[in-house]
Amino acid sequence: MNEPPTDAYVLLPRGGAIQVTGEEEHTDFLSNFCVQEGEGWVFATLSPGTSKTGKPAMEVRIDSQQVGRLSPKMTADLLPACQHLLDHGKTPTVRALVKGNRLRM
DSSP, X not given: OOOOOSSOEEEOOOOSOOOOBSGGGGHHHHGXXXXXXXXXXXXXXXXXXXXXXXXXXXXXXXTTEEEEEOOHHXXXXXXXXXHHHHHTTOEEEEEEEEEOOTTTO
């Protein structure tokens, strides 16, 4: 539903589903990716950030717009790999499933 990043990126391998937190703060933007079918795939990027409490939290972005954060545990699991890619000029990228519809947002 969107284009991959325009800068150098690495598409991380598929794994188990990871729930993004804080997405309810970004429903206006996320509604742009809601489709009649109820869900659609997008490219999303991961970047280091901080939580509301000041702790490290990987930010999830779609088209450079933050749409949520990973949990502290998932941040701890993914931060070393993501930081390695960033240190080598690559943007960590994932395929993300946006679920919902415009009526519910």
